[in-house]
Amino acid sequence: SQELEQSPQSLIVQEGKNLTINCTSSKTLYGLYWYKQKYGEGLIFLMMLQKGGEEKSHEKITAKLDEKKQQSSLHITASQPSHAGIYLCGAETLNSNDYKLSFGAGTTVTVRA
């Protein structure tokens, strides 16, 4: 979706190094979701952010929401091979009377041993 820009498109990181993925919306955000996908498989829910300044962490993954900038970032600390996959951000924006969940194009993460 052009409404949601995700960067970078792909990245390669050495095992043990940190990485950050960014997601920027052209519309007002009412909710921001991060999902992970292994190639050829379904989406695994990681985190949901709804309030400006909100920050959530799970194991080595941290996500932050900057409501004013309409941006979110996903940060992985000390990456492991299990962190490899496609990371997708999804944003809820208002569409007439309903909320619409749109997705970025995804970021492919490769972790090298």
Place this chain on the structure above:
Amino acid sequence: NAGVTQTPKFQVLKTGQSMTLQCAQDMNHEYMSWYRQDPGMGLRLIHYSVGAGITDQGEVPNGYNVSRSTTEDFPLRLLSAAPSQTSVYFCASSYRQRYGYTFGSGTRLTVV
């Protein structure tokens, strides 16, 4: 608790054939939606439903029909399949919008 179940997992169709992709959820979720995923384009919203009897179009609705006669089921119909509809299709559901979404495991469709 099965969550969101999609069937079939794989399907090959010939151009012009019709078929229905099934999506069922057992979580009493009001909101259901269909997405297609193509390489480099993320997920694009096809159709969605905010409750039984209510459906609306998403970003890429052409060539697809939906109906929502029950809370549990939200089938996606391809009336006349085209090669451009080759994709991976995902169904998602939510208790209500802004409450988080559960995705099915996907249906990989090839139209030849």
